[in-house]
Amino acid sequence: MNFPSKLIExxxxxxxxxxxxGKKTALRLALHLLKQPETISENLTEAILKLRxxxxxxxxxxxxxxxxxxxxxxxxxxEHQLICVVEDIPDVLAIxxxxxxxxxxxxxxxxxxxxxxxxxxxxxxxxxxxxxxxPHKDExxxxxxxxxxxxxxxxTTSFYITRKLKEKGVKVSTIARGIPIGGELEFTDEITxxxxxxxRVNYNID
Amino acid sequence: MNFPSKLIExxxxxxxxxxxxGKKTALRLALHLLKQPETISENLTEAILKLRxxxxxxxxxxxxxxxxxxxxxxxxxxEHQLICVVEDIPDVLAIxxxxxxxxxxxxxxxxxxxxxxxxxxxxxxxxxxxxxxxPHKDExxxxxxxxxxxxxxxxTTSFYITRKLKEKGVKVSTIARGIPIGGELEFTDEITxxxxxxxRVNYNID
Numbered sequence: 001m002n003f004p005s006k007l008i009e010x011x012x013x014x015x016x017x018x019x020x021x022g023k024k025t026a027l028r029l030a031l032h033l034l035k036q037p038e039t040i041s042e043n044l045t046e047a048i049l050k051l052r053x054x055x056x057x058x059x060x061x062x063x064x065x066x067x068x069x070x071x072x073x074x075x076x077x078x079e080h081q082l083i084c085v086v087e088d089i090p091d092v093l094a095i096x097x098x099x100x101x102x103x104x105x106x107x108x109x110x111x112x113x114x115x116x117x118x119x120x121x122x123x124x125x126x127x128x129x130x131x132x133x134x135p136h137k138d139e140x141x142x143x144x145x146x147x148x149x150x151x152x153x154x155x156t157t158s159f160y161i162t163r164k165l166k167e168k169g170v171k172v173s174t175i176a177r178g179i180p181i182g183g184e185l186e187f188t189d190e191i192t193x194x195x196x197x198x199x200r201v202n203y204n205i206d
Numbered sequence: 207m208n209f210p211s212k213l214i215e216x217x218x219x220x221x222x223x224x225x226x227x228g229k230k231t232a233l234r235l236a237l238h239l240l241k242q243p244e245t246i247s248e249n250l251t252e253a254i255l256k257l258r259x260x261x262x263x264x265x266x267x268x269x270x271x272x273x274x275x276x277x278x279x280x281x282x283x284x285e286h287q288l289i290c291v292v293e294d295i296p297d298v299l300a301i302x303x304x305x306x307x308x309x310x311x312x313x314x315x316x317x318x319x320x321x322x323x324x325x326x327x328x329x330x331x332x333x334x335x336x337x338x339x340x341p342h343k344d345e346x347x348x349x350x351x352x353x354x355x356x357x358x359x360x361x362t363t364s365f366y367i368t369r370k371l372k373e374k375g376v377k378v379s380t381i382a383r384g385i386p387i388g389g390e391l392e393f394t395d396e397i398t399x400x401x402x403x404x405x406r407v408n409y410n411i412d
Contacts, residue, residue, distance in 0.1 A: 002302055004277070004295075005270045011257040014250040018235050029224050031295055033258055034270075041258040044220040045251035051217040052239055052247040064211045064240075071210070089210075089237055096208055 001027075060136050062107040062124045063092050072096075072104060073136060079103045080139040085128065085161065086147050087111055087154070095147065103145070106131065111153040112160060120160060128161070132170055143171045150177060176201075207233075266342050268313040268330045269298050278310060279342060285309045286345040291334065291367065292353050293317050293360070301353065309351070312337065317359040318366060326366060334367070338376055352380040382407075 001023055003009035008030055015026035033041050057063065058070035065071070072078060072092075082103025086092055092105050108123045120126070132141045144165055148154040162172045178196035179188050188196075207229055209215035214236055221232035239247050263269065264276035271277070278284060278298075288309025292298055298311050314329045326332070338347045350371055354360040368378045384402035385394050394402075 001299065004298065005261065005272045007253075007257045007261050007272070008270055011253040014253040017246065017250070019238050020231070020234075025226070027296060027299070028226075030254075030257060032225050033254060034261060038258055040223065041254055044223070045255050047213075047217040047220040048236075048239060048247055049251050051213045051236060052244055055211065055213050055240060064214055066211045066213070090233060092210065093207065093233070 060131065061105045062109060062127070063105055064089055069136070077102065080135065080137055081142040082145065083128070083131065083141055083143075084145040084147050087149060091147060108148075108157070111148060111151075111157040113153045113156075123157075125161065129164060129168070132165070132168055141170060143173060146172065146174045148174075266337065267311045268315060268333070269311060270295055275342070283308065286341065286343055287348040288351065289334070289337065289347055289349075290351040290353050293355060297353060314354075314363070317354060317357075317363040319359045319362075329363075331363075331367065335370060335374070338371070338374055347376060349377040349379060352378065354380075356383060 001012075003012065008027075011030045012023060012026040015021060015029055016023050018026075021029075033044075055064055056066070056068070058065040058068070058073055060069055060073045063070050063072065067074075079102050083106050084095065084101060084103055085106045085108060086095070087108055087110060089107060092107060095101050095105075106124070106128050108125060108128075110118055110123050112118060112120060112123065128144075132144075135141055144161070146158045146161065148158050158174065165172050176199070177192065178199070179185065179192065185193065207218075209218065214233075217236045218229060218232040221227060221235055222229050224232075227235075239250075261270055262272070262274070264271040264274070264279055266275055266279040269276050269278065273280075285308050289312050290301065290307060290309055291312045291314060292301070293314055293316060295313060298313060301307050301311075312330070312334050314331060314334075316324055316329050318324060318326060318329065334350075338350075341347055350367070352364045352367065354364050364380065371378050382405070383398065384405070385391065385398065391399065
């Protein structure tokens with residue numbers, strides 16, 4: 001693509017570095033910003049720079065946080081005996097938005113992937129074991145819930161964590177896999193459907 | 207959506223102001239920037255701010271330009287008797303990328319749309335007529351090519367410009383509409399197919 005100006009060429013190049021944004025979309029975004037008042041661009045760039053330079057992570061659960069220890073880890077109404085292990089920050093947001101979970105989190109920052117050269121040392125796994133040995137607020141951790149992706153890498157990570165936690169005598173559970181609420185049997189893939197039969201639960205009507 | 211930090215909330219709000227980017231995509235982009243080196247965010251924001259603050263427009267054709275008069279309007283190899291009228295800047299880029307056109311451009315900055323309150327005075331239409339009365343480089347304009355969208359607004363704008371230009375004795379043409387190269391007849395909409403028969407051209411084999 002030939003650009004009529006060096007400025008727009010540089011802006012398009014930088015914007016198209018973002019994931020999922022190609023040159024054409026980047027051009028559309030750049031031209032949009034040109035048509036808007038200058039404050040729109042100023043606010044956007046200021047918010048991005050502030051985010052990148054000032055964001056800190058909770059030193060306990062490694063989620064994004066404004067303070068040294070995040071609002072969830074310090075939450076007085078949170079169940080401190082329960083830790084949910086997730087791959088990354090969006091997973092915390094997704095679970096929080098269900099309003100169904102009142103325990104704590106632990107963000108690994110990825111999953112074990114020998115192909116990509118990611119071993120347990122590249123992830124926040126050791127700090128999970130430390131949390132269990134010496135818990136914040138001195139409440140012992142009774143259960144660790146694994147909410148990792150059901151991929152080979154996710155399963156490997158779950159297996160690794162489970163083996164280590166069993167040695168420490170902590171109960172380990174994993175989130176239920178099955179047919180989504182409202183999902184139809186005939187359109188569900190065989191693996192999910194098969195597993196949902198094998199891992200059936202008691203039907204309580206009391 | 208609840209965010210774990212004010213910084214990420216503000217970044218997501220600002221990024222999701224961009225067209226076609228919702229809150230979830232904005233969050234994905236923000237988290238991507240957090241994982242990248244700080245220079246990526248710095249280069250991105252610098253390019254955007256520079257674009258917004260320093261971009262100038264060619265005072266003849268209103269395309270984006272680094273100089274007061276753009277490289278196309280000042281081009282020694284350009285046909286200055288030919289002006290192609292387009293709705294906006296991406297259209298110039300699209301036509302330039304074909305390498306089939308060697309004339310000049312005129313960017314209207316939109317099309318006439320009474321519903322949105324855009325009349326001829328809101329667009330760069332008067333400056334098109336001025337270009338024809340007193341051309342840059344003193345070469346008379348012999349033909350104006352209309353390359354506006356084939357919508358009601360585009361047709362209205364084409365009609366308005368054509369009527370005014372006929373008074374000045376300038377030849378007006380419009381880009382050919384028809385079946386795209388490689389397009390199949392049976393999958394073409396009726397309006398395009400019908401028009402392509404009405405506006406058929408001589409088949410030259412010499």
